[in-house]
Amino acid sequence: AQSVTQLDSQVPVFEEAPVELRCNYSSSVSVYLFWYVQYPNQGLQLLLKYLSGSTLVESINGFEAEFNKSQTSFHLRKPSVHISDTAEYFCAVSGAGANNLFFGTGTRLTVIP
Amino acid sequence: NAGVTQTPKFRILKIGQSMTLQCTQDMNHNYMYWYRQDPGMGLKLIYYSVGAGITDKGEVPNGYNVSRSTTEDFPLRLELAAPSQTSVYFCASSYADVGSPLHFGNGTRLTVT
Numbered sequence: 001a002q003s004v005t006q007l008d009s010q011v012p013v014f015e016e017a018p019v020e021l022r023c024n025y026s027s028s029v030s031v032y033l034f035w036y037v038q039y040p041n042q043g044l045q046l047l048l049k050y051l052s053g054s055t056l057v058e059s060i061n062g063f064e065a066e067f068n069k070s071q072t073s074f075h076l077r078k079p080s081v082h083i084s085d086t087a088e089y090f091c092a093v094s095g096a097g098a099n100n101l102f103f104g105t106g107t108r109l110t111v112i113p
Numbered sequence: 114n115a116g117v118t119q120t121p122k123f124r125i126l127k128i129g130q131s132m133t134l135q136c137t138q139d140m141n142h143n144y145m146y147w148y149r150q151d152p153g154m155g156l157k158l159i160y161y162s163v164g165a166g167i168t169d170k171g172e173v174p175n176g177y178n179v180s181r182s183t184t185e186d187f188p189l190r191l192e193l194a195a196p197s198q199t200s201v202y203f204c205a206s207s208y209a210d211v212g213s214p215l216h217f218g219n220g221t222r223l224t225v226t
Contacts, residue, residue: 044203044215046215049212100210
């Protein structure tokens, strides 16, 4: 079975500074990787995903994540954050099967003006 | 396009009471899911369905029941509410099981006292 570790529960960062949210996973088989974002009082929304191909994937709002198979990581980065990026971010790993999606415990990103 | 709609948004139950959390989606997705979200714990799968008439247990099914009589609807039933069921509940749907992103509702915040 897969598992996901998000070591940082909270990450405060100043506006326009870079940020990295860490995600490591454990799995012995091929996986699909996701980052979801949750704004206050809302459900989760897909931010980006890695299924196959290029190991660097990007979102429409400037986030990117790189799949590193040797380090079993899928860290999320943004070179310059905005106030509107304040939210909770969840990493998730999926194998085959509808009951085979596992979420990390989340990282709360707070952007400080 | 409404996506995934959950009702109610909030509910307070007394121990031993029962209730049904409603979930409907208008995207014609075969796959539907119920998760609970607890602080610092990420999301845990309660039940899932791969199509009308087919349901199966997830990671934390005890105390819950589901049904899937139509493609659109996937209600979650709590028969004898317990304080341990205080949580935020999210319904989600997806087009496929492998590698397909989930679409989430905005959640139901349930308190059992």
